[in-house]
Amino acid sequence: MQLQVQLEEHSYPIYIEHHALDRIKNYLDPNRKYAIVTDDGLPKKWVDKLQAQLPNAFVICFPHGEANKNLETYQTVMKKLIEHHMSRSDALIALGGGVVGDLGGFVASTYMRGIDFYNIPTTVLSQVDSSVGGKVAVDFDTYKNIIGAFYQPKAVIIDPETLTTLDPRQISNGLVEALKMGLILDERLVQEFEKDTLDLDTIIAASIDLKRQIVQDDEKEQGKRAILNFGHTIGHALESRYFDVPYYHGECIGMGMLFFLNDPALKHRVEAILEKLNIPSIPDYDPEEILSYVKHDKKGKSETINIIEVPKAGSWQMKTITYPEIRQILQGGIHEK
Amino acid sequence: MQLQVQLEEHSYPIYIEHHALDRIKNYLDPNRKYAIVTDDGLPKKWVDKLQAQLPNAFVICFPHGEANKNLETYQTVMKKLIEHHMSRSDALIALGGGVVGDLGGFVASTYMRGIDFYNIPTTVLSQVDSSVGGKVAVDFDTYKNIIGAFYQPKAVIIDPETLTTLDPRQISNGLVEALKMGLILDERLVQEFEKDTLDLDTIIAASIDLKRQIVQDDEKEQGKRAILNFGHTIGHALESRYFDVPYYHGECIGMGMLFFLNDPALKHRVEAILEKLNIPSIPDYDPEEILSYVKHDKKGKSETINIIEVPKAGSWQMKTITYPEIRQILQGGIHEK
Numbered sequence: 001m002q003l004q005v006q007l008e009e010h011s012y013p014i015y016i017e018h019h020a021l022d023r024i025k026n027y028l029d030p031n032r033k034y035a036i037v038t039d040d041g042l043p044k045k046w047v048d049k050l051q052a053q054l055p056n057a058f059v060i061c062f063p064h065g066e067a068n069k070n071l072e073t074y075q076t077v078m079k080k081l082i083e084h085h086m087s088r089s090d091a092l093i094a095l096g097g098g099v100v101g102d103l104g105g106f107v108a109s110t111y112m113r114g115i116d117f118y119n120i121p122t123t124v125l126s127q128v129d130s131s132v133g134g135k136v137a138v139d140f141d142t143y144k145n146i147i148g149a150f151y152q153p154k155a156v157i158i159d160p161e162t163l164t165t166l167d168p169r170q171i172s173n174g175l176v177e178a179l180k181m182g183l184i185l186d187e188r189l190v191q192e193f194e195k196d197t198l199d200l201d202t203i204i205a206a207s208i209d210l211k212r213q214i215v216q217d218d219e220k221e222q223g224k225r226a227i228l229n230f231g232h233t234i235g236h237a238l239e240s241r242y243f244d245v246p247y248y249h250g251e252c253i254g255m256g257m258l259f260f261l262n263d264p265a266l267k268h269r270v271e272a273i274l275e276k277l278n279i280p281s282i283p284d285y286d287p288e289e290i291l292s293y294v295k296h297d298k299k300g301k302s303e304t305i306n307i308i309e310v311p312k313a314g315s316w317q318m319k320t321i322t323y324p325e326i327r328q329i330l331q332g333g334i335h336e337k
Numbered sequence: 338m339q340l341q342v343q344l345e346e347h348s349y350p351i352y353i354e355h356h357a358l359d360r361i362k363n364y365l366d367p368n369r370k371y372a373i374v375t376d377d378g379l380p381k382k383w384v385d386k387l388q389a390q391l392p393n394a395f396v397i398c399f400p401h402g403e404a405n406k407n408l409e410t411y412q413t414v415m416k417k418l419i420e421h422h423m424s425r426s427d428a429l430i431a432l433g434g435g436v437v438g439d440l441g442g443f444v445a446s447t448y449m450r451g452i453d454f455y456n457i458p459t460t461v462l463s464q465v466d467s468s469v470g471g472k473v474a475v476d477f478d479t480y481k482n483i484i485g486a487f488y489q490p491k492a493v494i495i496d497p498e499t500l501t502t503l504d505p506r507q508i509s510n511g512l513v514e515a516l517k518m519g520l521i522l523d524e525r526l527v528q529e530f531e532k533d534t535l536d537l538d539t540i541i542a543a544s545i546d547l548k549r550q551i552v553q554d555d556e557k558e559q560g561k562r563a564i565l566n567f568g569h570t571i572g573h574a575l576e577s578r579y580f581d582v583p584y585y586h587g588e589c590i591g592m593g594m595l596f597f598l599n600d601p602a603l604k605h606r607v608e609a610i611l612e613k614l615n616i617p618s619i620p621d622y623d624p625e626e627i628l629s630y631v632k633h634d635k636k637g638k639s640e641t642i643n644i645i646e647v648p649k650a651g652s653w654q655m656k657t658i659t660y661p662e663i664r665q666i667l668q669g670g671i672h673e674k
Binding site for chain 2: 009075078087109111113114135137141145147150220221302
C-alpha cells in the first residue's frame with residue numbers, strides 16, 4: 001500500500017509492502033549513487049539484499065545504540081561521503097531503526113546543504129514513529145535531538161519482513177507508540193491491541209496513517225504535533241533516569257502514558273494491553289528525582305509545562321501545568337489520582 | 338530602503354539604512370531573547386550598540402577568521418545556547434562578516450531543528466553576497482561550506498555605518514563581488530565602478546537587488562544560481578593555494594574573473610577597475626598546481642566542470658569544459674587567450 005504525505009513544499013510517498021526490499025527498483029532509481037547508512041544492530045542480510053540491487057551503492061555502518069547518535073558519528077559519516085566523492089545529485093539511504101534514520105537524515109539534510117534522503121525503517125518503532133514526519137537529529141551535550149532539522153525524505157519504504165529478524169521486545173517497544181497514536185486519535189486502533197492475535201500489518205499501517213495526518217497539519221511542530229508527546233513527559237524522564245536498566249523508549253512511554261489517563265476504565269484497558277506486550281511495570285521511583293529529569297528535558301526554560309491527557313480513547317486535551325503539579329502526579333502514582 | 342526577498346515558503350525583508358543599528362527596534366522585537374553571535378574581529382562598539390537596545394540579549398563571541406568556521410566553533414556556540422536556556426521561540430542574531438553569518442546561520446538552522454535567525458552583516462562582502470540567499474554552512478575536512486543548509490533569515494539588516502570601521506582592503510574585497518554581479522547581470526553596475534568617486538551605497542544596494550532576483554529564481558541552486566560562481570573556479574583555487582599570503586576572497590575572485598572575460602576591451606575595463614580597488618595582480622602560479630586545487634574543489638566527481646563566461650558586460654554563458662581545457666586556460670594566462 002502507498003500513503004502520501006502532502007506537505008506545502010515536499011510531498012512524498014510512504015510505501016508499505018512485504019518484500020519491498022527484494023524489489024527496490026520499484027521505489028528508487030537503482031542506478032543512482034547511494035550511501036547506505038546503517039548500524040551493526042541490523043542483520044547483514046538486509047544490507048546485502050539492498051546492496052545487491054544497487055550497483056552504485058556503498059555502505060557506511062556505525063556501532064548501534066542511542067549513545068552513538070552524536071556529532072562524532074555524524075562527522076565519521078560525513079568523512080565517508082567525502083571520501084566516496086558524493087555530490088549534490090547523489091542520495092543517502094538510511095536502513096535501520098530510529099537512530100539510523102535520525103542520524104542518516106541529519107547527515108543528508110546538511111551534506112552540501114542537502115541531498116536526497118530515502119528512509120527504510122526496519123523496526124516497528126521507526127516504522128510507526130520516527131520515519132514519518134521529517135524530524136532528523138543527533139543528541140548533543142546531555143540533550144536528545146537538540147541538534148537537527150526538519151528534512152523530509154524523498155520516500156519512506158517499509159518492508160514488514162524486516163521485523164522477522166527483530167527481537168520481540170523491540171516489537172513491543174514500537175507497538176507502544178502505535179498504541180499511543182490510537183489513544184489520542186482513534187479508538188479503533190486501541191481495539192486492534194485487544195484482539196487475541198495482533199495484526200501487525202494493520203496496526204502499523206493505521207498508526208502511520210494517523211501520524212501522517214498530524215504531520216500534514218503541523219509539519220514544524222508549532223501546534224497540534226505536540227499531542228504526539230502524550231506519555232513522553234514522565235516517560236522520557238524515566239528513560240533518562242533508568243538508562244542503565246535499560247528500559248526501551250517505548251516501554252517508558254507506556255509507563256508515562258498511564259499517568260495521564262483520567263478514566264479508570266481506560267487506564268485498566270491500557271494496563272492490560274501493556275501487560276500483553278510485556279511492557280515492564282513502573283519501577284519504584286523517587287518523585288523528586290524524576291521531577292529533576294522532567295525539568296532537565298525542558299532546559300529550565302519555563303515554570304510550566306504542557307502535557308497531554310487522554311480523557312477517553314481517541315481523544316486528547318492539552319494542559320499547562322506547573323512543576324509542583326507534576327510532583328503531585330509523581331507522588332500520587334498511577335493508581336491514586 | 339527595503340527590498341523584499343520573495344521565496345515560495347519564506348519571504349523576508351532586507352533593510353538598508355544608515356544608523357539602522359541605532360534604531361534596532363524598528364526591525365525586530367527588542368523584548369525577545371536573543372543570542373548575538375559575533376567574532377572578535379568586529380569593533381566592540383557595534384556589539385555594545387545592539388546589546389544596549391536588547392534587554393534580553395547575550396553575546397557569544399568567537400575568534401575571527403575562516404579557520405574558525407568549523408564544527409568546533411559550532412559546538413561551542415551550541416553549548417552557549419543550551420547554557421542560556423534558549424528555546425525554540427528565541428532567536429539568534431549574527432552580527433559580523435561572512436564567517437559569522439554562515440556559522441551563526443547554520444547554528445540557527447539546526448538548534449532545536451531551527452530557531453529564528455536575523456542577519457546583520459557588517460562587511461561589504463557579507464552585505465552584498467553571503468547575507469542574501471540563505472546559504473549557511475561551516476567548513477569541514479578540507480572543504481569549504483561542505484556542511485550546511487539553505488535557511489532563510491527572518492530579516493537582513495544592513496547599516497552602512499558599520500563600514501566606517503572596516504579596513505579599506507576589506508571594502509575592496511567585498512566590492513569585487515558587487516562588480517561580479519554587474520558583469521554577469523547589469524552593465525550599469527559596472528559603470529558605477531568607473532566613476533571618479535565610488536558611491537558605496539548605490540553599489541551595495543544595486544548588487545543586493547541583483548542577487549535577490551537570482552535567489553528568487555533559484556533558491557536551492559539547482560540551476561541559474563550557479564552563475565554567481567563567475568570567477569570562482571580559478572579564483573577559489575588561487576585562494577586555497579595562496580592561503581598563507583593571504584589573499585582575500587574577493588581579491589582572488591577578481592583574479593579569477595579575468596580568465597573568463599573573452600572581450601579584450603571588457604577585460605581591459607575590468608583590469609582598470611581592479612587596479613583602482615587595489616586588488617593585487619595575479620601571482621606567478623604553477624598551472625598544474627592550480628589545476629589540482631580546482632579538481633579538489635570538485636571533489637574528483639566528474640571529468641568536466643561548468644564555468645561561467647562573460648562575453649560582454651551584463652551577460653553570461655555557462656560552458657561545460659574539461660580539465661585539460663582548464664589547464665590550457667591556466668597555461669595561457671589572462672592575456673594570451
